[in-house]
Amino acid sequence: MHISYIGNFEPPHSTENDMASAMRRNGHTVDTYQEQSVDWSTLPSQIADSDAGMLLWTRTGSLDKHDRELQTSSLRAIRDSVPVAGFHLDLFWGLQLKSDRERWVRELPYFQETDVMFTADGGNNDLWAAANVEHVWLPPGVAGKNCDAVGNVNAAFRAQIGFVGSWRDYHREWPHRKQLVSWVNNNYARQFKYWEGHVRGQDLADLYATVPVLIGDSCMLGSHYWSDRIPETLGRGGFLLHPDTEGLRDHFPEGTLVTWPLGDFKELRYLIDYYLKHIEERETIAAAGRQHVSKHHTYERRVEQIIEYLPV
Numbered sequence: 001m002h003i004s005y006i007g008n009f010e011p012p013h014s015t016e017n018d019m020a021s022a023m024r025r026n027g028h029t030v031d032t033y034q035e036q037s038v039d040w041s042t043l044p045s046q047i048a049d050s051d052a053g054m055l056l057w058t059r060t061g062s063l064d065k066h067d068r069e070l071q072t073s074s075l076r077a078i079r080d081s082v083p084v085a086g087f088h089l090d091l092f093w094g095l096q097l098k099s100d101r102e103r104w105v106r107e108l109p110y111f112q113e114t115d116v117m118f119t120a121d122g123g124n125n126d127l128w129a130a131a132n133v134e135h136v137w138l139p140p141g142v143a144g145k146n147c148d149a150v151g152n153v154n155a156a157f158r159a160q161i162g163f164v165g166s167w168r169d170y171h172r173e174w175p176h177r178k179q180l181v182s183w184v185n186n187n188y189a190r191q192f193k194y195w196e197g198h199v200r201g202q203d204l205a206d207l208y209a210t211v212p213v214l215i216g217d218s219c220m221l222g223s224h225y226w227s228d229r230i231p232e233t234l235g236r237g238g239f240l241l242h243p244d245t246e247g248l249r250d251h252f253p254e255g256t257l258v259t260w261p262l263g264d265f266k267e268l269r270y271l272i273d274y275y276l277k278h279i280e281e282r283e284t285i286a287a288a289g290r291q292h293v294s295k296h297h298t299y300e301r302r303v304e305q306i307i308e309y310l311p312v
Contacts, residue, residue: 008060018143022299044077075113122224140228142235151209160191162211208238216242234289
């Protein structure tokens with residue numbers, strides 16, 4: 001298929017670049033449009049001239065800055081000929097203290113003028129419907145090329161326990177992240193390291209190959225939502241402990257991901273100590289997790305799920 005794709009392609013490591021790469025690896029032709037530079041007045045004719053079969057859009061920080069009337073008329077013109085879909089990994093409901101995301105859903109063309117919106121926010125079907133958005137839950141994935149990459153033990157990442165991602169300046173609605181990292185640091189200070197910066201590419205693969213036990217967390221304000229850090233870690237062969245949430249086990253069965261009841265730090269301590277000692281069992285789970293993600297949770301698979309859903 002010939003696909004038109006709007007997003008932010010400037011950062012080398014981004015959801016949009018991973019999705020575009022996945023489309024091409026699946027044999028599709030992709031025209032990318034940098035969102036901040038889209039000429040909405042000519043976009044319908046550009047897409048028509050390209051003979052694209054669909055338009056996909058992953059929004060960026062410039063979401064609320066476009067001319068809404070022009071954007072609306074442009075999207076409606078495009079929808080007369082091809083399906084238009086949105087794709088995003090964020091949580092959109094329940095973050096009122098920090099963002100205007102719920103207002104965006106109800107007002108902006110990105111949500112209101114697409115045929116269907118695919119997001120990782122899966123526990124709010126009634127709210128999506130009330131906002132007049134056709135929503136399909138699509139959990140996050142990992143680029144297939146990252147599942148193929150082999151990590152090497154690297155002394156720069158030497159630690160027994162690790163956490164990758166922001167935690168000090170995180171959503172106020174989810175204090176668990178700061179509590180979790182502080183607890184691990186207080187109880188395993190000599191064995192623990194965290195990486196808040198952007199560790200990407202081969203460095204990230206090396207980190208996961210070096211640190212035996214990774215601790216994860218997601219902004220789990222509702223059910224059926226978790227961070228892309230889960231497939232990103234498992235897909236590269238990392239062993240991950242993550243708090244449980246509704247829907248998680250449907251996608252990561254027993255033996256691929258180890259979870260603990262949210263807030264039960266006694267159980268987390270037991271799991272950390274157990275898997276630091278039981279090396280063979282830990283490595284078996286990590287290998288199974290990588291295989292499972294490579295088969296079911298790559299962006300190559302997500303692309304095909306989007307195409308399968310749309311009337312194209």
